[in-house]
Amino acid sequence: MFTELNSILNTTPDSFTQGEFxxxxxxxxxxxxxxxxxxxxxxxxxxxxxxxxxVQSFNHYSAIGQRLGVSxxxxxxxxxxxxxxxxxxxxxxxxxxxxxxxxxAMDFLRDxxxxxxxxYEFVRSGATSSGxxxxxxxxxxxxxxxxxxxxxxSVLLSLGVSAGAALDFSHYCRATVCSQLQGNxxxxxxxxxxxxxxxxxxxxxxxRLLRGLTHQCSLTLQVQxxxxxxxxxxxxxxxxxxxxxxMNSTNRRNSFSTKSTTKEPPSLLPGHRALFSSFTFPxxxxxxxxxxxxxxxxxxxxxxxxxxxxxxxxx
Amino acid sequence: xxxxVSTVGKPSAERLPLNTTSFQKKTxxxxxxxxxxxxxxxxxxxxxxxxxxxxxYLLGGxxxxxxxxxxxxxxxxxxxxxxxxxxxxxGVVCRHELFVASAQDNPDDILQELPAxxxxxxxxxxxxxxxxxxxxxxxxxDAMKIAWRYxxxxxxxxxxxxSSRFGHxxxxxxxxxxxxxxxxxxxxxxxxxxxxxSPPTHSTMLESYSALLKSLQExxxxxGFDVAAPMSKSRNILRIGLPSLGSALxxxxxxxxxxxxxxxxxxxxxxxxxxxxxxSLAVAVVTVPSHLIQDRALMxxxxxxxxxxxxxxxxxxxxxxxxxxxxxxxxxxHVRQVPHLNCLASKLPDHKDLAxxxxxxxxxxxxxxxxxxxxxxxxxVKLLTVx
Numbered sequence: 001m002f003t004e005l006n007s008i009l010n011t012t013p014d015s016f017t018q019g020e021f022x023x024x025x026x027x028x029x030x031x032x033x034x035x036x037x038x039x040x041x042x043x044x045x046x047x048x049x050x051x052x053x054x055v056q057s058f059n060h061y062s063a064i065g066q067r068l069g070v071s072x073x074x075x076x077x078x079x080x081x082x083x084x085x086x087x088x089x090x091x092x093x094x095x096x097x098x099x100x101x102x103x104x105a106m107d108f109l110r111d112x113x114x115x116x117x118x119x120y121e122f123v124r125s126g127a128t129s130s131g132x133x134x135x136x137x138x139x140x141x142x143x144x145x146x147x148x149x150x151x152x153x154s155v156l157l158s159l160g161v162s163a164g165a166a167l168d169f170s171h172y173c174r175a176t177v178c179s180q181l182q183g184n185x186x187x188x189x190x191x192x193x194x195x196x197x198x199x200x201x202x203x204x205x206x207x208r209l210l211r212g213l214t215h216q217c218s219l220t221l222q223v224q225x226x227x228x229x230x231x232x233x234x235x236x237x238x239x240x241x242x243x244x245x246x247m248n249s250t251n252r253r254n255s256f257s258t259k260s261t262t263k264e265p266p267s268l269l270p271g272h273r274a275l276f277s278s279f280t281f282p283x284x285x286x287x288x289x290x291x292x293x294x295x296x297x298x299x300x301x302x303x304x305x306x307x308x309x310x311x312x313x314x315x
Numbered sequence: 316x317x318x319x320v321s322t323v324g325k326p327s328a329e330r331l332p333l334n335t336t337s338f339q340k341k342t343x344x345x346x347x348x349x350x351x352x353x354x355x356x357x358x359x360x361x362x363x364x365x366x367x368x369x370x371x372y373l374l375g376g377x378x379x380x381x382x383x384x385x386x387x388x389x390x391x392x393x394x395x396x397x398x399x400x401x402x403x404x405x406g407v408v409c410r411h412e413l414f415v416a417s418a419q420d421n422p423d424d425i426l427q428e429l430p431a432x433x434x435x436x437x438x439x440x441x442x443x444x445x446x447x448x449x450x451x452x453x454x455x456x457d458a459m460k461i462a463w464r465y466x467x468x469x470x471x472x473x474x475x476x477x478s479s480r481f482g483h484x485x486x487x488x489x490x491x492x493x494x495x496x497x498x499x500x501x502x503x504x505x506x507x508x509x510x511x512x513s514p515p516t517h518s519t520m521l522e523s524y525s526a527l528l529k530s531l532q533e534x535x536x537x538x539g540f541d542v543a544a545p546m547s548k549s550r551n552i553l554r555i556g557l558p559s560l561g562s563a564l565x566x567x568x569x570x571x572x573x574x575x576x577x578x579x580x581x582x583x584x585x586x587x588x589x590x591x592x593x594x595s596l597a598v599a600v601v602t603v604p605s606h607l608i609q610d611r612a613l614m615x616x617x618x619x620x621x622x623x624x625x626x627x628x629x630x631x632x633x634x635x636x637x638x639x640x641x642x643x644x645x646x647x648x649h650v651r652q653v654p655h656l657n658c659l660a661s662k663l664p665d666h667k668d669l670a671x672x673x674x675x676x677x678x679x680x681x682x683x684x685x686x687x688x689x690x691x692x693x694x695x696v697k698l699l700t701v702x
Contacts, residue, residue, distance in 0.1 A: 094587040111520070192612060
């Protein structure tokens with residue numbers, strides 16, 4: 001959990017808005033650190049978390065969670081965390097065994113045209129088994145509102161699922177978790193983002209998915225590489241947008257660069273001029289471009305009016 | 316290393332020390348040491364050498380066990396094949412087991428062309444000779460005089476000598492001697508030898524990829540590379556080499572058509588490979604003829620499904636061959652992806668303009684230096700004379 005990100009989004013483990021659909025997207029970059037942030041945030045907030053880990057093993061998240069101060073194994077044992085280890089379950093589908101073990105959540109690998117219904121069933125059972133209507137017989141703990149985390153949705157497109165099916169899945173999840181159960185949904189969608197080239201037919205799937213998800217969500221955090229290329233300390237910029245909250249609009253119109261190191265979480269500082277932020281709420285269609293100029297000797301100047309945010313080069 | 320943000324007061328004993336490899340390979344009770352591996356300094360993962368020391372440096376110290384390295388082939392598949400051979404040769408030298416699967420060349424042919432290691436301290440596995448007895452004077456007359464103290468010791472060098480070194484050098488002008496090669500256990504998968512079965516109804520993968528996955532699974536389970544296997548016997552690493560995956564010979568039309576029918580077969584295979592490797596002590600190097608694949612988005616998907624990805628671009632036959640900027644090099648190397656496992660972000664390589672050069676004894680990867688000074692000096696001199 002990164003405290004600076006929490007302060008910018010005005011969330012804490014004790015108070016966060018419920019019923020939110022948060023979309024994490026990246027373009028030629030990697031936004032998975034945000035997934036770890038939200039995982040540790042919601043675990044600390046004592047929510048019932050349903051995590052679809054489709055691209056990495058459980059131990060990967062567990063190791064990082066340990067560094068961020070939460071223990072995934074403990075959460076799983078206590079029943080707070082329902083974890084789908086997509087890689088492990090997929091093997092039993094791809095290499096058919098004699099005995100059918102495991103959940104049926106990854107059955108879409110057999111025939112992607114069928115869609116993600118079984119995956120949705122897994123989510124529904126994971127999110128609603130949080131002691132609806134009472135505690136367990138031996139006084140099991142009650143958890144807060146359910147949260148669904150998906151890492152990541154675009155891998156389903158690589159495995160043959162159509163963008164429409166993925167959008168249906170996200171819509172169903174949102175309807176169940178956000179509206180019915182007043183929980184939150186956080187999804188990560190990745191893309192290559194080569195819009196300039198004439199790849200009209202090829203990237204249509206991931207672009208369409210991204211556009212559809214952007215329409216459905218209430219908050220987007222977008223990580224992209226710096227336009228000037230790699231810099232030693234600052235790796236990319238992150239644009240936060242979300243227009244429907246009744247809060248100071250200057251706070252929201254922010255764009256942050258992220259620097260990720262192996263040890264420290266990205267930290268955010270007030271900084272250079274930011275001309276752009278992406279708003280995802282359809283009622284406020286802003287569209288400006290932000291350019292964060294980072295000089296090669298890594299000095300970052302602070303703009304006098306202090307309305308824009310930059311990433312820090314924390315050593 | 317302290318966790319940077321910790322609002323909840325957790326006792327420090329709960330945090331794992333940095334060098335405990337929690338990357339699901341080993342039990343948490345003790346660290347096993349497997350020859351030819353070393354823990355990473357960044358996050359404690361188990362690393363093996365790719366056989367090319369400069370590539371090891373680019374990948375953050377080595378190839379992490381349980382990951383896949385994707386090599387996008389150069390046009391003539393010369394340098395990518397070379398990297399694969401280095402990888403397999405390193406496996407032989409470190410006494411790892413090999414698995415080679417190919418659709419075009421017989422795996423035995425690939426194994427016969429491995430480069431010879433430059434031996435200073437590599438243990439050559441000779442059959443154990445009887446210790447010399449001092450009562451056989453006729454042998455000791457011709458042989459070199461050895462101190463009497465050591466005469467009775469066996470002649471074979473201990474295996475520890477080779478495992479102490481990480482990364483070896485190879486002489487590409489010579490092939491590896493058969494004795495050294497046969498000491499390593501090799502598993503083969505030659506596609507033409509596998510009878511075509513009825514198309515599988517259980518996934519979108521092609522039957523060739525399914526058969527390959529199944530064969531890999533069998534080897535991993537039977538030879539004990541599974542992490543969940545009991546710890547009774549000593550562990551070893553399985554090195555998997557898959558040259559030219561995705562070519563037409565595998566039955567995949569990804570590299571032939573603009574809109575392939577089985578566009579997701581290769582990606583599904585990589586997903587299955589990733590799943591299998593995450594739960595076993597194995598590492599894979601796969602070369603893909605990406606220059607034949609028109610669909611860049613599919614290549615992007617495949618790159619994201621692999622942990623490490625590099626692309627080679629050779630200068631052979633192109634106009635860059637005569638470009639003075641590149642005269643010292645054989646081609647360019649692009650790093651497409653570096654993994655960040657068990658940590659928040661990876662240490663990205665410092666530079667983006669990397670070029671490689673294949674010398675007889677070394678495959679070097681360097682920052683591409685422009686040839687600058689000679690031209691400048693010449694023009695400076697000219698100016699002076701004119702003035």
